[in-house]
Amino acid sequence: MAGPLTTAPQRVAVVGAGWAGLAAAVELVDAGHAVTLIDMAAQPGGRARSTPSTTLPQQDNGQHILIGAYRDTLAMMRRVGVDPDAVLLRTRLSLRDPQGRGLALGGGPATVAFALGVLRWQDCPWPDRLALLRLALGWRLGGFRCEPDQSVQEFAQGCPPSVYQALLEPLCVAALNTPAPQASAQVMLTVLRDALFGGPGSADLLLPRAPLDALFPRPALAWLMQRGVAWHPRRPVRQLRPAPGAGWQVDDLPPVDQVVLACSATEAARLVHPLAPHWSRQALAIRYQPIATAWIDAPPARWTAPMLRLSDGPAQFAFDLSALGGPPGCFTLVASGAADLAAQGAAAAGQALLAHWQRCFGPDARLRSVRIEKRATFACTPGLARPAARVAPSLWAAGDYVEGPYPATLEGAVRTGRQVALAVAASGAGQVLGMKSPST
Template sequence: MKIAVIGAGWAGLAAAQRATETGHAVTVFEMASQAGGRARELQIEGLALDNGQHILIGAYRETLALMRRLGVDVDAAFDRRPLELRYPDGRGLRLPPGPAALVFGLGVLRARGWNLRDKLALLRAAAGWALAGFRCAPGTSVDTLCRGLPPAVRELMIDPLCVAALNTPAEQADAGVLLRVLKDALFGGAGGADLLLPRRSLGALLPAPATAWLQARGADLRLGTRVQQLQPAGGSGWLVDGVAFDAVVLACSAAEAARLALPFAQAWATQAQALRYEPIVTVYLQAPGARLAAPMMALVEGPAAPAQFAFDHGAMGATPGVFAFVVSGAQAWVERGLEATSAAVMAQATQAFPAGTWPQAPTLLRCVAEKRATFRCVPGLERPPSAIAPGLSAAGDYVAGPYPATLEGAVRAGLAAADEAALAGGAGRNG
């Protein structure tokens, strides 16, 4: 079969790999000049960094499996360590290695910054979530779900985990989606909550290996090519700018997929167009000779303190002296402007860490804003399904599924869409 994949982000590359591996002739169309989508490599002052600091967790099993199929040495590519939410003042939670439920209990009991009442309250809440099958009433916000938890637990664990996983503030975030993330990460098996901190740029982790793998197997990659029109072909299949394909995977953005699908799938396109987005800002700082106490550190967010996490690239095994400060749920800061956000992060960096952390004041490398980083994962959100029409599937972190907008969600959607398109396209040919 001839399969077209429109979009070469992580979902599109996953779809193209799966379709190629199962014996189909694949053509990939990507409007940008490079693959990777919203998780791609940038060149900043001669350094291979990313358009936003990303991490993986151990529960991202499909993403890790895809990397291995592409020839990536996952063990060498990541600094893998147990989940740790460590703050500059020493407070925080660290999970020891071992069986999931046991290590969560031990980690909570050993956490610093919570009194015994705080710890028992969190353990009771977690036990209740587990007994309920990590489900809650539809339309419940994270703020409502966690209303009975002590402020210290909210500040040091729930709120930062929520904004990191869903890129949506707790008072506006879907509790059901967060519970699914917690189930798979904290209670889904040993190592599911492990942090995988990349030692290489995102481009080196998946887009570059994927494009090399696809080209070596005869796939046609057309970068810098925006598809103008998608039409049903007579009988079966689809025309992509007039060229016939048996099946098509729309792995571009929701807005671009809606544009292409609108003439023949208005209901689907309207649902995709209705999604609203939340930005993420990454502020890269340079401070030669500086080192944080851990490769990834949590920060207390505040009116003048935008970032929730800081990453030490040198401690991760990448470039020493480079630091990434991440502002998730960043709409208010984007509205203030990137210059103001950068200044606030630089002030936060010097104030949040102990004296002596910075041998010299950090300087700004680049402030990178991904203004449509993820859809806003609000309660009751109805996401568009992957199936659009026979032989036409959507792939992306925004399609209906159990996960928020994550790399794992994108990869899973790409794999599923490739399988759906191949089945539907094959049925059309046989019919």
């Protein structure tokens, strides 16, 4: 919670009602500020939204996974009245494939759970298990730090191939949505630190068993509107300019004291271009990675876990939606870092994913639909300079791409939203909260 108001109430426009914008708005309202929330879409949620579909009552924009270490996201959900235990299925981290091969963790303190999981990893040769434990000890002793320009592949030199292929590579592409040869080892180490070696349960998988909308976006919007937030859906913001005197003019809306740009990096770059050229250039320099999700109908299966790791094909993970409150015999396949697949177009990508399914689980399957999000997340490459949260005085940016230790995730988005809201309050009081200034 932001705590009691220590500054004059600010009028704040939040542009973008994805998870970052919603988190910022909740924090701002709790601190007593007057918030206007604007989005070009009809509904909140951004990339983590659900929409009605022709084949399912509600279809998510793509299969999402949360983990126990998503501390701020889970806290935000609770703040707007959502019980995470009711909408998320919590399971221990399992990276097992359809044949039951792979690492699976048990319960207990994180380090103990990891060590026991490695020791019990039966299909991994003993020398490789011991090598992994030595590696993990090295990460820990090194403070989970490495050279900023190292890729995950370079960093993993010396890691046994079995461990690389069955653990580091799938974790990297799942968490960073960037293939290991191009992915930042430093960000990967941060994820490993917080997930595998955080508090108890931090590595747990939290799998949505309700549409993404119900996890946070809809309840957050209802919570905000009950508290007087002005909500403007279907309203693409076209222009941002300094208001006469002070503050900002967002299109033809009433002027505000501060603005939080929680829209995409590209849109934020466009809106601030003449005002903050360096920030704008940094935001425009970001590159993206696609994610493809295929929905498959197949005979109901009895899997050992709702999520299985796949290899030898474009998808890395398969999910049994019937174990997650979905219809029986409905599954998803997820291909992250899917630039090659996306380049083929949706129809060919769908067929490639269906063929991968059939190789893994048998021929009796039908492709229900496929969705390719070309700009699913930023490409989390080594040494990437991400734009700062402070764009200019009283102008802020929130979103998964904004400078921070995490890859593009719901947790990264929510954290920047919260931090920017706290900085808005502090800047209103003339304080500095440790947010970095841009060199415009």
